[in-house]
Amino acid sequence: PSSYKVVVVGGGSAGLAVASTLSETLGKNAVAVVEPADIHYYQPLWTFVGSGLKTLDESKRAMKEVMPENAQWIKDSVASFSPDKNAVVLANGEAITYDYLVVAAGIQVNWGKIKNLPETLGKNGVTSNYSAQSVEKTNEFIKSFKGGNALFTMPSTPIKCAGAPQKIMYLAEEQWRKANVRSQTNIQYFTGLGKIFAIDKYANQLLKICKARNLNINYFTDLAEIKPDTKEAVFNVLAGEAKGTTLTLPYDFLHVTPPMGAPDFIKASALANADGWVDINKETLRHNRFNNVYALGDCSSLPTSKTAAAITAQSAVLKSNLLSDIYNENRDAAKYDGYTSCPLVTGSDKLILAEFSGYTGQPQETFPFDQSQERLSTYLITKEIIPEIYWRSMLKGTWDGPAKYRKLFGTN
Template identity: 80%
Template sequence: MNAARSTAFQSRRFLAQVVGSNKGQDQPKASSYKVVVVGGGAGGLSVASTLSETLGNNAVAVIDPSDVHYYQPLWTFVGAGLKTFDESKMPMSEVMPEKAQWIKNSVASFSPNKNTVTLANGDSISYDYLVVAAGIQVNWGKIKNLPQTLGKNGVTSNYAADSVEKTNEFVKAFKGGNALFTMPSTPIKCAGAPQKAMYLAEEQWRKAGIRDKTNINYFTGLGKIFAIDKYGNELLKICKARNLNINYFTDLTEIKPDTKEAVFNIIGGDKKGSQLTLPYDFLHVVPPMSSPDFIKSSELANADGWVDVNKDTLRHNKFSNVYSLGDCSSLPTSKTAAAITAQSAVLKHNLLNDINGEGKEPSKYDGYTSCPLITGSETLILAEFSGYTGKPQETFPFDQSKESYLTYLLTKELIPEIYWKSMIKGTWDGPAKYRKLFGSA
């Protein structure tokens, strides 16, 4: 390195040390920010990107302990061997907005009356505005023996980074027998994903010629296969045609690894209060979920533990400088990344309105959400609806409750591109404008 380049390199390094950088967690960090965003997932990044661009360098901090950012919707494809796990992840340092500060730590508690959060290492960070986007907590330990059984002897889940590849491995190794797929009675992220795993596995077993040796049962804690009947009715037809047995009001409570049995509590219907024990050769588990403990125990939580926000404006019902979006929020709609596309646009409008004091009309969220129900390696039912009205809000000018190859390709190839290149960069506000363009709004 010549002397001039060496000096330039050293001064850049010195500068980086002084002002800090989102790429490194060892850089000195400020303890006060205009906006603090808790969580660098789908919701946190889509908000932090726009806010940091608008407010400039180091006005926004994102607090997240994870080295890796996952595009979780891809895990259904990964579990079926249709995408690789690597395609679902990026180093957090590479997706963090350039102008935001990444504080690589966990939030342990909130003090909304003092406008501070406390980190797991005891540091206190203060804010003018707070955005909470910490996702949902998957309660693996609530099913007896699940933590030690997961990823072994046919027990798997598409809901964890370290077991999703096992789904494909176990589906391929399966030689016939009892295959069970579960869905809990609690709210979960992507309520369609538990059954998508079943449709994709069934197709593989059919193609492998072992379908007639295989019993497939789906156990849901709920009383319906899908919340919106327009799509649920089509799914029921598919289940009937493909001999997939649906069992309602059944919650998995225990796995007996020694005898390879699954134990269910029956929580509704004629046999309410009883238990059912079934042998399994393949078991795809979706555990109960809840708001994260550190939110549940905070003043930000409603009675059910979620961040208590107004369903229209996404502003906290008690603390006016606090907002929330995504899976940890109380928004009464289905918890998906698709829902966040519409939520983040509303949140950013309203929060920037507060900051700039322009007194613009608040933007309102209409409950839009979407669930791409993958029914095979070339078919998909694209459910799009408002969780607030229960009415479909479809983008395309055709009946999306019918299986389609076009929406399959869109979900598998185009939407991941939109996610990485636009959604988490803060420039994708969801498909509402296309609904207008196609005349479907």
């Protein structure tokens, strides 16, 4: 068929969490998922893959294995939206119509915005955990590192998992200490932003760790270019006295977090806000202009940090409001509070589990202890238990995030 009750754009973490419940509730072939990829990745595992604590295989499943049974998988990408006609146009030119649209296409990683990055990635010490193609190289380059300058970058744009650019630094530093190359290694973190982490409670702990472990932080510096011949990284200085100048540093190891942004096909559409994200109400997740359109996850305008953890709470709200539309129930009753989480791995046996609302800036911790302290328990939960929750429950539409445990533990 070319017409569906609900069309979901994207079969990533957000798309499948929503499509599973909707297709189960609405019955066979009422829901279509437009997704071009053969493989679904649990990207949060990539920090562990990059440091050799998990394998890339453990982060992937065949798309056909995770696609909900009752949903129709349309294996193509959406090229454009026609929300006035309730239609999406596929790359093959075909139009698909819907009663309701859910946009869950993720964030676009703009590799090409760093000069020479596409050509140098995966070679001579240049790597990134932000791609399935290069994440194993991170581990390879960490293991073969013999000392020198190790640089880790974080761009000034919004990114997915704002903690990931520094998590890999902590894990690399630990390995270099254990391999006795730490004393001949200079580790530098370059962030395009003015803070190490948005929420002070966690930022304060991270700053202490950086100080204790001699990790040097450079603020308002944005990677612009890689010079592979001389093994140098060029940064734009964004603030301070040197604002407008560049800074060039030699590297022996370079972990890049590329700039990211709204996907081009969304940016070019009537669904976008001025920054290119799908323009939705931050509480109801309903589009601000098209009533039968919803969005969630990394491609949305939701002003909170972009994580799979955030999607656990967002997906519950979206499904509730969309099903209320279909069944003519109380409109927009469910509301998203901005919950998000960032498990900040600081070593192979410890982690700071940041949980907070991006709307209030306040911590929203699940467990009845101070999660800003490095702990083995939260490390093991993140590495072993949350991935199981993801595959067995979140992708099946039955995990609404830890809010009910906050009630149970009395932590909310």
